[in-house]
Amino acid sequence: MTVSARTPEFALRIRSMSKTYPGVRALDGVTLDVMASQVHGVVGENGAGKSTLMKMVSGAIRYDSGSLEVFGTPLPGGEPHRAADAGVAMVYQELTVVPEMSALGNVLLGRLPSRAGVVWRQKAHADFDNAAKSLGFSIDPDCRAGDLSTAEQQLLEIMRALSSQRKLIILDEPTASLGPEDVRRLHSVIDNLRSRGSTFMYISHDLGAVLEICDVVTVMREGRIVETRPAKEWSRSDLIHAMLGSHSLAATTPRQGSTDIGEPLFAIEGLRAPGVDVPSLLLWPGEIVGLAGLVGSGRTRLLRTIAGLNMASTGTLLVRGQRVKWPRTARQAVKYGIALAPEDRKLQGLVLNQSAAWNVALGQFKRGGGGYFVSSKRFISWATSFTSRLGLRIERLGRQVGTLSGGNQQKVILSRLLARGVDGLLLDEPTRGIDVGAKSQVFETLRELANRGSAILWTSSELDEVVANSDRIIVIAGGRVVAELPKGSTVRDVLEHSFTGVEGERQKVEAGA
Amino acid sequence: MNIQEFLLRNIKIATRAFSSVGAFVALVLLIVGVTIAQPHFLVYGNIMNILSQWAPVGVMGIGMTFVVIIGGFDLSVGSIYALCAVTSAAIGQSQSPVIAYVVAIAVGFVAGTLNGLIVTWLRVNPFIATLGSSLAISGVTLILTGNAAIVVNNPSFGILGANRLGGFPYSGMLMIALFVILGLILAFTPYGQSIYAVGGNADASRLAGIRTFFVTGSSYAISGLCAGIAGCVTASQLSSAQATIDPNLVFNVLTVVVLGGTVLGGGRGAVWRTAIGVGILATLHNGFNLLNINAYYQNIIQGFVIVAASASVDWSRFLIVRSANPLNVPGPEDQLFGNQDNKGE
Numbered sequence: 001m002t003v004s005a006r007t008p009e010f011a012l013r014i015r016s017m018s019k020t021y022p023g024v025r026a027l028d029g030v031t032l033d034v035m036a037s038q039v040h041g042v043v044g045e046n047g048a049g050k051s052t053l054m055k056m057v058s059g060a061i062r063y064d065s066g067s068l069e070v071f072g073t074p075l076p077g078g079e080p081h082r083a084a085d086a087g088v089a090m091v092y093q094e095l096t097v098v099p100e101m102s103a104l105g106n107v108l109l110g111r112l113p114s115r116a117g118v119v120w121r122q123k124a125h126a127d128f129d130n131a132a133k134s135l136g137f138s139i140d141p142d143c144r145a146g147d148l149s150t151a152e153q154q155l156l157e158i159m160r161a162l163s164s165q166r167k168l169i170i171l172d173e174p175t176a177s178l179g180p181e182d183v184r185r186l187h188s189v190i191d192n193l194r195s196r197g198s199t200f201m202y203i204s205h206d207l208g209a210v211l212e213i214c215d216v217v218t219v220m221r222e223g224r225i226v227e228t229r230p231a232k233e234w235s236r237s238d239l240i241h242a243m244l245g246s247h248s249l250a251a252t253t254p255r256q257g258s259t260d261i262g263e264p265l266f267a268i269e270g271l272r273a274p275g276v277d278v279p280s281l282l283l284w285p286g287e288i289v290g291l292a293g294l295v296g297s298g299r300t301r302l303l304r305t306i307a308g309l310n311m312a313s314t315g316t317l318l319v320r321g322q323r324v325k326w327p328r329t330a331r332q333a334v335k336y337g338i339a340l341a342p343e344d345r346k347l348q349g350l351v352l353n354q355s356a357a358w359n360v361a362l363g364q365f366k367r368g369g370g371g372y373f374v375s376s377k378r379f380i381s382w383a384t385s386f387t388s389r390l391g392l393r394i395e396r397l398g399r400q401v402g403t404l405s406g407g408n409q410q411k412v413i414l415s416r417l418l419a420r421g422v423d424g425l426l427l428d429e430p431t432r433g434i435d436v437g438a439k440s441q442v443f444e445t446l447r448e449l450a451n452r453g454s455a456i457l458w459t460s461s462e463l464d465e466v467v468a469n470s471d472r473i474i475v476i477a478g479g480r481v482v483a484e485l486p487k488g489s490t491v492r493d494v495l496e497h498s499f500t501g502v503e504g505e506r507q508k509v510e511a512g513a
Numbered sequence: 514m515n516i517q518e519f520l521l522r523n524i525k526i527a528t529r530a531f532s533s534v535g536a537f538v539a540l541v542l543l544i545v546g547v548t549i550a551q552p553h554f555l556v557y558g559n560i561m562n563i564l565s566q567w568a569p570v571g572v573m574g575i576g577m578t579f580v581v582i583i584g585g586f587d588l589s590v591g592s593i594y595a596l597c598a599v600t601s602a603a604i605g606q607s608q609s610p611v612i613a614y615v616v617a618i619a620v621g622f623v624a625g626t627l628n629g630l631i632v633t634w635l636r637v638n639p640f641i642a643t644l645g646s647s648l649a650i651s652g653v654t655l656i657l658t659g660n661a662a663i664v665v666n667n668p669s670f671g672i673l674g675a676n677r678l679g680g681f682p683y684s685g686m687l688m689i690a691l692f693v694i695l696g697l698i699l700a701f702t703p704y705g706q707s708i709y710a711v712g713g714n715a716d717a718s719r720l721a722g723i724r725t726f727f728v729t730g731s732s733y734a735i736s737g738l739c740a741g742i743a744g745c746v747t748a749s750q751l752s753s754a755q756a757t758i759d760p761n762l763v764f765n766v767l768t769v770v771v772l773g774g775t776v777l778g779g780g781r782g783a784v785w786r787t788a789i790g791v792g793i794l795a796t797l798h799n800g801f802n803l804l805n806i807n808a809y810y811q812n813i814i815q816g817f818v819i820v821a822a823s824a825s826v827d828w829s830r831f832l833i834v835r836s837a838n839p840l841n842v843p844g845p846e847d848q849l850f851g852n853q854d855n856k857g858e
Contacts (some may be wrong), residue, residue, distance in 0.1 A: 058720065060719075060720050080719055080720050080721070081724050082723050083722075084721075084722030090720070094716065094719060096716060096717035096720050096721070097714065097717060098709070098710050098713035098714040098715060098717050098780070099714065099780075100709065100712075100713040100780035100781050101706075101710060101713055101780075105706055105710070109710055109718065109721040109723070110707065110710070110718065110721035110722040110723040111703075111721075112703040112706050114702065114703045117702055118697075118701045118702055119701050119702060119703055119705075119706060160721070179806070227530075
């Protein structure tokens with residue numbers, strides 16, 4: 001029609017939408033229009049309401065008041081299949097893979113093609129192959145999804161959304177666990193589908209990517225829309241300014257004082273496990289050591305092995321010069337003062353439906369509860385002495401930990417380790433899914449803990465973060481330490497050593513083969 | 514790959530393979546063992562008797578498989594079975610058997626649907642929901658019948674249960690047909706796949722647009738339907754029915770599902786597995802009877818077998834988990850750096 005050529009078509013119209021959770025106003029009168037055939041970015045700090053808003057569009061949760069229209073179809077919220085019928089597909093921030101099903105079943109979840117009532121296998125495989133090809137992703141369609149890595153599972157979800165033929169595709173932090181090559185391919189697929197009329201909503205903490213791929217960018221803060229502008233009219237610093245509002249970014253405090261070369265707090269020697277081979281690793285009190293490595297370099301595996309979570313490991317551990325038995329259970333490791341704050345806070349770190357104070361006391365209820373009869377009050381008063389050091393406000397301690405932001409959840413876990421007297425802190429992706437403001441708080445907390453004499457070994461997939469916030473950087477490749485870099489090294493240095501390390505590994509394999 | 518990794522990988526493959534064909538291997542070994550001890554076991558007549566005798570449990574096992582794969586549980590199948598047997602007998606006294614069966618099966622379907630509604634709409638834990646409905650349904654059955662046996666004198670009512678074609682019992686044919694049909698539905702239709710999806714991750718399925726309420730509820734309806742069919746078969750076999758027809762039936766039904774390797778908790782399993790489970794349990798019982806082993810010993814052995822069957826599945830998981838990946842979480846170390854292209858500060 002000629003009319004639609006003149007009047008722009010709206011893919012999504014949200015009118016004064018609000019949502020209140022007990023004690024939190026998650027969304028406060030949000031009004032937003034998204035034009036069809038555009039990539040619309042949404043940025044904001046964690047807890048700004050981006051994901052909540054998107055989940056309302058996709059029907060994952062209900063809204064309290066307001067209205068919602070997708071391509072002219074009003075949606076009541078809370079019914080994902082109706083949103084799907086209206087043309088919405090969403091990649092959620094939390095992985096929503098069905099682990100027992102095949103990769104194919106996951107990509108075509110809920111919409112397997114059928115012929116005469118029976119799953120049409122050829123068509124399903126063709127659909128899968130198309131989706132995989134457009135993302136440049138090769139994977140066996142019949143392999144069990146639960147056996148895939150996080151990055152591969154993330155790609156399955158992206159394939160699920162992109163291949164759905166739906167017109168409004170919402171991507172909530174789609175690149176969180178993807179490598180740069182995969183991100184580049186994703187962006188070119190988005191470009192391609194946009195030119196064929198698909199509309200995207202793109203949520204990311206990666207502002208560079210948002211500015212690059214989006215036509216329009218909306219900034220949210222504290223459940224409200226701050227501003228919407230064409231992407232060309234935003235700069236990176238504008239965005240950060242709008243996201244943070246009044247509070248500004250604090251730079252990480254550098255390490256106080258010089259290295260006091262005394263005795264290492266922990267000395268690891270001759271550590272061997274499947275995929276891990278570390279002849280020597282020393283951790284000194286007061287330092288923050290960053291662990292950097294490429295895909296499959298074994299960062300997480302190394303951390304888990306040191307934390308006693310790898311039965312098949314052998315090595316020597318010296319705690320303050322004292323030789324002890326190599327830990328093969330987490331309990332043993334904690335006894336030596338070593339503990340891991342795992343990457344997946346929600347699955348491996350917290351009991352989400354219990355209070356924050358209860359979670360601090362997890363594993364030490366007798367101490368935390370003040371005896372054989374526990375009470376939430378006692379938990380809170382006991383936990384306060386640890387959480388207050390980390391800047392977690394006391395009124396949050398009684399709340400369900402699942403309702404806290406990622407940064408505060410991280411603090412709950414750190415408080416727990418603190419309470420156990422752990423001075424060898426291993427942190428796997430402590431900043432994953434945490435916004436800029438909370439990140440700098442996490443680093444301040446780590447610095448504070450280091451200043452009190454802890455040794456911290458941490459890793460992040462964001463290399464610039466590791467470089468900027470570590471006193472020393474250990475580069476690993478193929479489970480081996482390939483370099484040790486001083487503070488002030490650049491991302492380029494780390495990458496160089498990583499790639500050299502990877503090449504070295506490959507040459508070794510080739511020579512051995 | 515060093516030797517350790519090589520070994521781990523092979524342990525992983527072997528344990529997985531075992532958990533997928535272990536039940537089948539166990540059935541074959543059991544049949545061979547029983548046949549050696551008592552050659553009269555593996556003869557046509559005896560196998561046909563077994564088919565006829567185990568048809569009700571087998572049919573109910575199919576329905577239970579759906580419910581267990583979706584992550585649920587149905588304790589009420591025994592009561593629904595009794596209610597439907599009584600219903601078909603009561604109607605069969607005066608009406609044609611077909612009408613009696615259709616009504617009884619409809620009653621089972623409705624009862625199963627009610628279970629489904631309780632579990633989905635009222636969000637009651639399936640164990641509690643079906644425990645409650647089980648009690649209520651058997652109460653209804655007892656009130657309706659006064660626990661008197663309802664005898665059907667119409668000989669055509671007994672055809673389904675008692676007649677055979679060339680020695681092959683109709684009831685056994687019915688069971689096999691249902692195994693094939695419902696097995697194909699579960700394995701090869703989008704509906705069947707959505708059962709696995711909801712059982713494997715209900716949240717993900719809901720968010721992907723699957724009507725999880727419908728899928729979950731329907732699995733209970735299927736279970737009720739199967740219990741209704743099983744009730745008709747038994748009523749026809751006996752040409753009579755009573756409220757307290759077989760109070761422990763539900764345990765046998767659960768046993769055959771679990772013996773086949775369908776996992777309580779959902780997401781994994783298959784109808785063909787339940788067929789193997791029926792084979793194992795039927796062989797055990799029949800073999801013991803042929804060998805004149807006391808029924809009480811049979812109970813002890815059945816108890817051990819069901820625990821051992823589940824343990825073997827979990828043992829393989831234990832091996833996999835402990836060796837390669839302590840929490841069985843996909844290795845996040847397989848990630849690239851996040852966004853190194855993005856340094857423009």
